[in-house]
Ligand SMILES: O=C(O)CCC(=O)C(=O)O
């Protein structure tokens with residue numbers, strides 16, 4: 001992977017996040033919870049979002065009823081190995097105007113199935129859990145934009161066989177979230 005490729009980010013307290021991450025368009029820095037052109041860890045500039053990726057996200061956006069259309073300028077790519085997970089959190093580091101308008105973010109999952117949790121609080125026990133499978137698209141926008149959400153675990157060896165054979169994809173799960181700053 002070239003400059004700006006996957007790395008293991010840490011939170012402000014130094015704890016490693018249980019996934020690998022890269023940002024396209026703008027870099028999201030988990031230690032400062034802010035966006036910028038380059039990432040502090042190695043100064044790498046966030047690569048551009050490929051137009052073909054943008055088109056997939058925008059098609060999903062316009063196909064789903066009831067969400068404003070975004071012009072994505074950020075795509076955060078997460079790679080979860082089979083021990084990967086992500087605690088319940090809100091995505092609220094985009095601009096105030098984007099959040100006030102409830103502009104959606106569009107999440108696309110590839111590879112192994114994950115259990116996705118969501119709810120109104122940070123409490124795991126209260127959260128609703130659903131499986132996100134390879135190819136699933138999830139859109140959080142409008143009133144749901146600030147839902148707490150996270151990944152409790154990835155289900156080992158659940159990548160569709162055809163996908164593994166066609167791409168040689170490594171075990172694990174990739175998630176892309178398209179956002180407008
Ligand atoms: O992996 C997922 O499905 C969720 C990712 C996520 O919540 C994020 O990147 O903010």
Ligand SMILES: [Fe+2]
Pocket residue numbers: 089090091149
């Ligand atoms: Fe998130």
